[in-house]
Amino acid sequence: MDCGISQAKIGQETGLSRPSINLTLNRGYIPKERPEFVAKVEAMIQSDPRAMQWLTSRQMKVSDIWQPLGKDLRHVSPAADNQKMWATRRHPAMVPGDPERFIPKEVEMISQEAMKYFKISRNPFIDDIQKDSDIFMSEEHRYIEAAMIDAARHGGFLAVIGEVGSGKSVMRRKVVEQLKKDGDVIVIFPQMIDKTRVNAASICDAIIMDLSEQKPVMKLEAKTRQVHKLLLERAKQGFRAVLIIEEAHDLHTNTLKYLKRFYELEDGYRKLLGIILVGQVELKNLFNETTHIEMREVIRRIQTAEIKGLNGNTKEYLTMKFKRIGAKVADIFEDGAFNALSHRLTTKDRRNQIISHAYPLIVNNYAARAMNMAYEMGEKKVTEAVVMVI
Secondary structure: OOOOOOHHHHHHHHOOOHHHHHHHHHHOOOOOOOOOHHHHHHHHHHOOHHHHHHHHHOOOOHHHHHOOOHHHHHHOOOOOOHHHHHHHHOOOOOOOOOHHHHOOOOOOOOOHHHHHHOOOOOOOOOOOOOOHHHOOOOHHHHHHHHHHHHHHHOOOEEEEEEOOOOOHHHHHHHHHHHHHHHOOEEEEOOOOOOHHHOOHHHHHHHHHHHHOOOOOOOOHHHHHHHHHHHHHHHHHOOOEEEEEEOOHHHOOHHHHHHHHHHHOOEEOOEEOOEEEEEEOHHHHHHOOOOOOHHHHHHHOOOEEEEEOOOOOOHHHHHHHHHHHOOOOHHHOEOHHHHHHHHHHOEEEOOOOOEEEOOOHHHHHHHHHHHHHHHHHHOOOOEOHHHHHHO
16 A cells, blocks of 8 residues: 555556455455465566665565555555454455354444435334345245245254354244135244243143133143144134244254154144244254154154255345345445355364355344445445455
């Protein structure tokens, strides 16, 4: 900056794109695919009298240009946090890492200044679901929705599993609203906040209270008979019943085994109760027969559906979010930013399989953070380089 050496000039000398040069200046990113990069940059500096005079006056060598500048870098990126800056220098910025490294711990808010800068009057990620059309539905989401409705209508046993912020609760609300509109399925939804305390008796109580105005009897045997009788009565009246339990990853294994008994309640060959469990990835671990052999009677009967990340649909998702507030995503994000966002939110497991962490909540956080950074860097739009340095 002091010597007037532009990013464009460095790009011409090294054959790298502007985003890559930007990463070098802001985060010390050295492209591994260009081993000649360091030598070319140093040769360019050596041929520049003004740059060599700048180094000599500070008793520095050419190789010293790669040393971190610490707080001075804030002149390039005012939003850079010093601790974060030093941490990211130890990792190539364009290499995805484990979730703990890149998932924000707190919800990111779009600053008022950034909203004015990008000419939007509302935050597209706050209070963003008011009706069914506000819910982003990929092909995978539509499959899971169909599986949930099928389980409710035909006495299925289904577990919907997803990471925090993946949209499990939103999906559950959408399905419940659809069942209410159709009017032929009664939804049983236990209200107990502490799911670790849910047991056979409390499930019986929830079924009795949601199916009727009756008061649950005291003894478990009598409760069970009361439940069976009510389910038979509602079936004869043309209604189906579905039990939906959220935060199911907190359920005790004994409770999960009891659910199998509820699932087996029938009228002849007809199942009287569908069961849908909604929980985090810990629930998936409970359904691993190699580590939970005592759960095999449940594992071999339950169907699982996992909500995965939005990679491949990130642009469509953000397009819908900004359209809700009357804004065009193309006016705020460059096309390259979407691929960069997907790349940042991708990692690999031990088998080298690609895993997407682009869940709605995390995409919202990263999009908001990128908009704040673009404003602070003076970029007209959120670019690939901006996404890779947040």
